[in-house]
Amino acid sequence: MDKKIPLHELHVKLGGKIVPFGGFLMPVRYSSDIEEHMAVRKGVGVFDVSHMGEFKVEGPDALDLIQRITSNDASKLVDGQAQYTCLPNETGGIIDDLIVYKIKDNDYFIVVNASNIDKDFSWFTKYNTKGATLKNISNSKCLFAVQGPKATEVLQKLTKVDLSAIKYYHFAVDELAGVKDVIISNTGYTGAGGFEIYVDNEQAEKIWNAIFEAGKNENIKPIGLGARDTLRLEMGFLFIWQ
DSSP: OOEEOTTHHHHHHTTOEEEEETTEEEEEESSOHHHHHHHHHHSOEEEEOTTSEEEEEESTTHHHHHHHHSSSOGGGOOTTEEEEEEEEOTTSOEEEEEEEEEEETTEEEEEEOGGGHHHHHHHHHHTOTTOOEEEEOGGGEEEEEEESTTHHHHHHTTOSSOGGGSOTTBEEEEEETTEEEEEEESOOSSSSOEEEEEEEHHHHHHHHHHHHHHTGGGTOEEEOHHHHHHHHHHHTOOOOOO
């Protein structure tokens, strides 16, 4: 049975058309793909992509595990930097693509695709032979992608962090809308710029509402998966269905 993301009922109330996607019930659109596409390209929109998976890898052997099972060199990461990479299998194929976030030494945050959460966690577990602390925290995290040329302007109203100083594929862990320990990441896959916000489920609706209140003068809109795909296609990005 497809799972519901934490803010499922909110999206239903917003008029989102809910469809099965990657093992979850997800909003594919609220108005039209064209309207939502243009809202992101010209202004700001918010995607609830809380179906994505998150793992924590911690301890003295955390980096060793990541180095052995991912294709990129995670030793180059500095605190507050993210890295796009993949999980190769034993025959040179790819199990999944993912992002590694270095919080600090011995503390990493991993983001994987929704349909591969269990498979990816099993792969991490299989090769965790040196005893890194490994946790699947996917069921406790929400992820909002605030995308568009006005995204920074909107989010800056909610945090003391200088968002303009966060370089692409870097992030801060700080307070947002009065909620502590939020990951504010200069990432996203729309080609429109913006940030991805990782927050505990319990604070997700507070963060969502605060973002929309901060963006009301910029005509902020909720955006579905349909526009996400057209935005990627328009930018010529690799088309990923997860």
